[in-house]
Amino acid sequence: MSTLREPGLRNRRAIPWARVPVEPVEQFGQSVTEAVAGGWRVASLFGTPEGGGRTRLVAILADDAEGQLGVTSAVVGDRYPSLTPACSQAHGFERELAEQCGVVPEGHPSLKPLRRHPPDHLPPGRHVEVSDREAYPFFQIAGDEVHEVAVGPVHAGIIEPGHFRFQAHGEQVLSLEIVLGYQHRGVEGLLERVGRDRAVLVAESIAGDTVIGHGGGYCGALEALAGTRTTPRGQTIRAIALELERLANHIGDLGAIAGDVAFQPAAAYLGRMRGECLNLLMTLSGNRYGRGLVRPGGAAFDLTPAMAGEMRDRLQRLSEELDPVLTLLFETASVQARLEGVGVVPRSACVEHGFVGPVARACELPRDVRHDHPWGVFRFAHIPVATMWAGDVLARALVRRLEIQRSLEFTIEQLRAVPKGAARVDCGPLRPNELVVAMVEGWRGEIVHVVITDDTGRVRRHKVTDPSFHNWTALGLAMPGNEISDFPLCNKSFNLSYAGHDL
Amino acid sequence: MRFPPADAGADFPERFRGRPVGSLDLGACLFSPEEAAYSRDYRMATSTRDALVTTTGEVELARALDERARKLFRRSLRLRSVVAGSCNGCEAELVALGNVVFDLSRFGVQFVASPRHADGIVVTGAVNRNMRRALELTYEAVPPPKLVIAVGACAISGGPFAGSPEVGTGVGDVLPVDLWVPGCPPHPLTMLDGLLRLLGNDTFTEPS
Numbered sequence: 001m002s003t004l005r006e007p008g009l010r011n012r013r014a015i016p017w018a019r020v021p022v023e024p025v026e027q028f029g030q031s032v033t034e035a036v037a038g039g040w041r042v043a044s045l046f047g048t049p050e051g052g053g054r055t056r057l058v059a060i061l062a063d064d065a066e067g068q069l070g071v072t073s074a075v076v077g078d079r080y081p082s083l084t085p086a087c088s089q090a091h092g093f094e095r096e097l098a099e100q101c102g103v104v105p106e107g108h109p110s111l112k113p114l115r116r117h118p119p120d121h122l123p124p125g126r127h128v129e130v131s132d133r134e135a136y137p138f139f140q141i142a143g144d145e146v147h148e149v150a151v152g153p154v155h156a157g158i159i160e161p162g163h164f165r166f167q168a169h170g171e172q173v174l175s176l177e178i179v180l181g182y183q184h185r186g187v188e189g190l191l192e193r194v195g196r197d198r199a200v201l202v203a204e205s206i207a208g209d210t211v212i213g214h215g216g217g218y219c220g221a222l223e224a225l226a227g228t229r230t231t232p233r234g235q236t237i238r239a240i241a242l243e244l245e246r247l248a249n250h251i252g253d254l255g256a257i258a259g260d261v262a263f264q265p266a267a268a269y270l271g272r273m274r275g276e277c278l279n280l281l282m283t284l285s286g287n288r289y290g291r292g293l294v295r296p297g298g299a300a301f302d303l304t305p306a307m308a309g310e311m312r313d314r315l316q317r318l319s320e321e322l323d324p325v326l327t328l329l330f331e332t333a334s335v336q337a338r339l340e341g342v343g344v345v346p347r348s349a350c351v352e353h354g355f356v357g358p359v360a361r362a363c364e365l366p367r368d369v370r371h372d373h374p375w376g377v378f379r380f381a382h383i384p385v386a387t388m389w390a391g392d393v394l395a396r397a398l399v400r401r402l403e404i405q406r407s408l409e410f411t412i413e414q415l416r417a418v419p420k421g422a423a424r425v426d427c428g429p430l431r432p433n434e435l436v437v438a439m440v441e442g443w444r445g446e447i448v449h450v451v452i453t454d455d456t457g458r459v460r461r462h463k464v465t466d467p468s469f470h471n472w473t474a475l476g477l478a479m480p481g482n483e484i485s486d487f488p489l490c491n492k493s494f495n496l497s498y499a500g501h502d503l
Numbered sequence: 504m505r506f507p508p509a510d511a512g513a514d515f516p517e518r519f520r521g522r523p524v525g526s527l528d529l530g531a532c533l534f535s536p537e538e539a540a541y542s543r544d545y546r547m548a549t550s551t552r553d554a555l556v557t558t559t560g561e562v563e564l565a566r567a568l569d570e571r572a573r574k575l576f577r578r579s580l581r582l583r584s585v586v587a588g589s590c591n592g593c594e595a596e597l598v599a600l601g602n603v604v605f606d607l608s609r610f611g612v613q614f615v616a617s618p619r620h621a622d623g624i625v626v627t628g629a630v631n632r633n634m635r636r637a638l639e640l641t642y643e644a645v646p647p648p649k650l651v652i653a654v655g656a657c658a659i660s661g662g663p664f665a666g667s668p669e670v671g672t673g674v675g676d677v678l679p680v681d682l683w684v685p686g687c688p689p690h691p692l693t694m695l696d697g698l699l700r701l702l703g704n705d706t707f708t709e710p711s
Contacts, residue, residue: 115633116633117632117633117669120668133632133633134636153634153637154583154585154586154618154637154641156616156617157584157598157614157616158584158586158594158597158598158601158614159584159586159594160586160589160591160594161586161587161634161637181633182588182631182633182634182637183586183588183589183591183628183631183633183634184588184631184632184633184669185588185590185629185631185664185667185669185670186664186667186668186669186670187664187667189667189668190663190664190666190667194666197537198663201533201535201663202663202664204663205590205592205662205663205664205687206590207590207591208589208590208591208592208593208594208595208688209591209592209595211592268602268603271599271602271603271604272602272603272604274599274602275599275602275604278599279516282515282516282518282519283516283518284518285518286516286518286519286520286536286541287519287520287534288596288688288690289592289595289688291534291535291687292520292535292536292537300536301518301536497591498591499589499590499591
């Protein structure tokens with residue numbers, strides 16, 4: 001594990017590409033599995049084209065306890081021994097790199113298409129057969145009384161596309177297989193090809209409800225590579241925006257959960273209050289989702305003292321209005337009866353699969369990038385990590401409730417004392433031949449942007465991992481044993497991003 | 504009985520990026536601060552793709568459907584949402600249209616759970632490869648007469664993803680569109696204004 005630590009990689013601290021260890025692929029696999037067995041977590045595992053028709057596999061590991069990152073790599077041809085049998089956290093990443101790089105992880109227990117697109121990171125000189133996008137080998141359970149239920153990609157409500165294939169026995173779900181890729185737009189390819197002015201707009205659009213999260217990850221990577229130090233004022237404005245984004249989504253999620261258990265009063269109130277948070281972002285940035293605010297070098301819009309005062313007042317009022325609504329929601333017996341014991345994710349699954357965000361925190365795993373790998377204002381102002389223990393729909397709802405309270409306190413406090421100085425500084429050219437990892441605690445969990453520059457300082461690889469990439473697996477694990485009619489509720493209790501997963 | 508004044512309640516903050524001023528294609532605009540200068544006018548939905556391309560900043564706003572269509576849809580319009588390669592921003596604002604603040608249902612407009620129950624589809628997203636077929640099938644499943652509403656820069660022109668091999672250049676290449684709502688994402692009031700104009704409902708707009 002000392003190989004992993006040696007380059008001294010941390011959140012937003014770039015290292016020369018030459019310092020990334022290169023191991024024989026069997027040793028690479030061992031380094032990763034030993035690290036995970038020792039409590040590290042796979043933050044990213046991806047392929048990037050290398051010369052001679054080969055692919056460089058890169059693993060980024062997170063030591064949350066020490067706030068450090070580890071990195072190792074290996075060069076492979078068209079196949080290599082899969083890490084997944086020994087390390088479940090590699091499962092999705094290996095399916096992804098198989099699809100992106102045309103490399104086969106031999107022995108992978110479930111090598112199915114992930115986003116269903118032809119390889120877009122093939123090393124020059126390699127050719128692979130293009131397979132049928134529509135072909136997908138579904139898991140099926142045979143039996144006289146077993147039936148199969150297919151949902152999507154077009155869903156009943158106004159919601160992103162995805163496909164859910166249930167095997168059910170009456171009401172009871174025996175298994176759920178989730179097929180995504182319907183929102184695949186080619187984000188990484190765009191980030192690697194377009195100029196900086198356009199790339200930030202793509203980054204903001206990875207997931208339209210996580211503009212600040214992904215925008216911050218993208219800008220954080222660039223700033224580290226350019227050696228640009230953002231100002232305390234810029235960091236504070238970004239943190240305020242990030243927490244407003246968290247508030248808007250958590251409040252909206254609780255409203256949606258209330259809607260799914262037919263508790264209309266809370267659904268109605270919370271729907272309005274979500275809008276209050278979006279309108280605060282609009283006051284600050286001109287856009288309800290904060291588009292245009294986070295830019296390389298800091299915040300493109302500044303806070304006037306009058307604006308800070310107004311936002312504080314509005315948040316204070318919001319806090320006072322929210323309290324009785326949340327009390328009503330959580331203390332109503334008919335709501336509790338619907339939320340308790342449904343959609344349980346065991347803590348062991350969170351550890352094994354590397355789930356992140358409120359999903360992990362609802363199983364008493366206190367993972368939070370603001371705490372474990374802090375950046376910007378979070379190095380100085382600590383928001384206590386919110387955890388619950390039952391891992392059910394109720395626990396995930398309660399974690400959101402706690403985070404709403406804590407983000408409100410934090411944001412009001414930050415608005416009271418915004419540091420003086422410029423909100424934004426220039427962000428110069430990127431240093432050549434470096435690797436950086438920028439992590440953000442988005443409202444769904446850990447966002448990771450890995451950027452590698454070439455010898456002219458251009459971005460040659462940009463690997464994006466949305467928290468949903470890890471957490472979709474949790475929904476598949478949570479549904480069996482539940483009633484199929486509880487699927488919308490369970491789905492909403494995770495509220496995962498299809499676009500964030502699909503890129 | 505008094506009617507609310509036109510633009511009643513549309514009070515946007517100073518930095519709100521509404522309709523751009525100057526020469527621009529509103530359908531390709533991503534409404535970023537760097538791209539253009541903006542007014543605070545939220546009204547910019549149009550009936551044709553061409554009407555979104557302006558040299559003066561003025562835009563011919565959406566016209567009402569013909570009398571026959573108005574008779575069918577004016578008091579009851581059922582819409583089906585199809586998301587074809589989006590970031591989910593437009594969907595979030597479409598969902599907001601149904602909340603207690605905007606309350607789309609008071610205008611007789613509702614989203615339904617099946618194309619068979621619908622009068623038209625609302626398309627968001629850049630019409631990517633993986634959703635193109637589903638979009639076509641859903642449209643085919645809507646009994647005629649049927650409408651198509653394109654919401655957001657992606658649905659109109661591919662948006663931020665234009666140029667990616669995985670997406671096209673908007674739903675206009677695939678289906679006949681009756682209403683174009685620009686934005687990234689469009690504010691719920693921009694969507695609502697477009698819908699009301701299409702239906703010939705002038706409660707909140709200047710009578711045409």
